[in-house]
Amino acid sequence: GLRAKDHGTPDFDQMLKDHAHYVATLRETGAEIIELPALDEFPDAVFVEDDALCLKNCAILMRPGAVSRMGEVAMIAPAIRAQYDDISEITGPGFIEGGDILTTSREILIGKSARTDAAGVEELRAIV
Template sequence: MFKNVIVRVPSRSISEGITSVDYGTPVYEKAIVQHENYVSALTKCGVNVTVLGPQEEFPDSCFVEDVALCTSKCAIITRPGAESRRKEAILPDMLEALEGFYENIERIEAPGTVEAGDIMMVGDHFYIGESARTNREGANQMIAILEKYGLTGSIVEMKEMLHLKTGLAYLENNNLLVAGEFKTAPEFEKFNRIEIEMNEAYGANCIWVNDTVIVPEGYPIVQKKIEDLGYKVLVVDTSEYRKIDGGLSCLSLRF
């Protein structure tokens, strides 16, 4: 169960965020409303939400998931693969927030790169995607740190998705949403895999928070498949964040 969540309010510079898609430019006013609704949904799941202020210098800084991995034993400050995001991982307010919750804080060091959007937690095991943003050195450092605290990790090779969790969402109880290249990945054969077609692949980026699953708006097939598993579902519009490669999981640290 999660007790705490950290989020960051998007900045006006969000329109300059990194993107690999052509869905238009994020509208700041809409992004703010969507973020407020996101925080509201999290609150309904019974967690305490820490809201950090916007950082105009960093257009992607609302995607706090990438800059730290929060485990049951420690927090690990990452070293983002996107160079423009490196300093996000050492912003004083984020470090202060993490220090308020964790005695043990570790760091990924150069030449390793890790973005925690590439890391999926299943119990005490962490699947780490080797992607354009997370390299083998960073993944190995992450596994070594996890093992120091009695946790485990393994590397998943990727070829297509931006981040591991772009096409995966673990919903607890062995249920795993899978899209794209992960449908046939041998690492996930033991799970009850709920396959999501590419036309709804963005909808696969859901988050489980204390037996409720928050689902992006506009993906009715994904929503129905999750409801059919017996979960309570909350729907949140993240369309402005999709324009800069962001989804539901990217917008928060959950622990």
């Protein structure tokens, strides 16, 4: 992967141990953890926050701006649908990714980027 400083080859076994510890710690706090299967064809799918905006009472499936990520939403959609009754989708032509969105208790703040354009922002605005 890309990194600012090369510290050598990552230790995959250690990463798996660290992840297991992280999940266990979250569970100890009472958090519900939903683990999804790995998507080898979509290596960026670990960033699930990009594929769906999950709010208190609804979820909106995003439309990623990177061609390499477009198939991720269809793969995560069943897990989102299992958690929410009210689901909308960004259908285009614009693009928007959840990583460009910040929510507060009363606002949804959206940053435009190479992966979130004005049309995507407007479509989300019309939904919420």
